[in-house]
Amino acid sequence: MKTSKPTTNEMQAVEQTIGKILRWGVIVAATIMIIGLLLYLMSGSLGVATHYHVKNFSELLQGLVTGKPYAVMMTGIFALILTPVLRVVVSIYSFYREHDSLYMVITSLVLVILLTSFWLGIEFHL
Incomplete structure (x- = not known):
């Protein structure tokens, strides 16, 4: 089933949603x-000991459960990092709704690059 071209109101709603995601992402991360x-x-x-680095999410979760300040602050940083990633995901949906395949592909490539860099960062950090 082919979707119809979105209206200006629908696109404004998507843009407002993206703005809200960025705003709330920063507010939640800062909190x-x-x-x-x-x-x-x-x-x-x-x-934690001096010069200690969390090696995986289970260590981070364990630190959160035990109320370690480092784990809480790292979770805030993680939330801040994920905020623009979520914006990219919403943008992909927006370009899909606009039937703008070129920008949908470009933005999808940006998402793949972001996810690959996260994965490589985790792999090379360990």
Whole structure:
């Protein structure tokens, strides 16, 4: 089933959604970071040894469950990093709705590059 060309109102709604995603992503990430900072100030320690780096998500989750300030702050950074990635995903949908295949392909390629860089960062960090 072929979808009809979206109206100006629909496209404005998508643009507003993208704006809200970016705004709320930053607000949520900043809030998580502030909570981590407050935990650090209250405990006086990040909860890990000096020069320690989390190696996988299970370690991060374990740190969150135990209330380690470093894990909370890293989660805030992770949320901040994911915010523009989510914007790229919504943009792909927007270009799909506009039947703009060139920009849909380009934006999909950007998403693949982002995901590949995350994967490579995880692989080479370990």
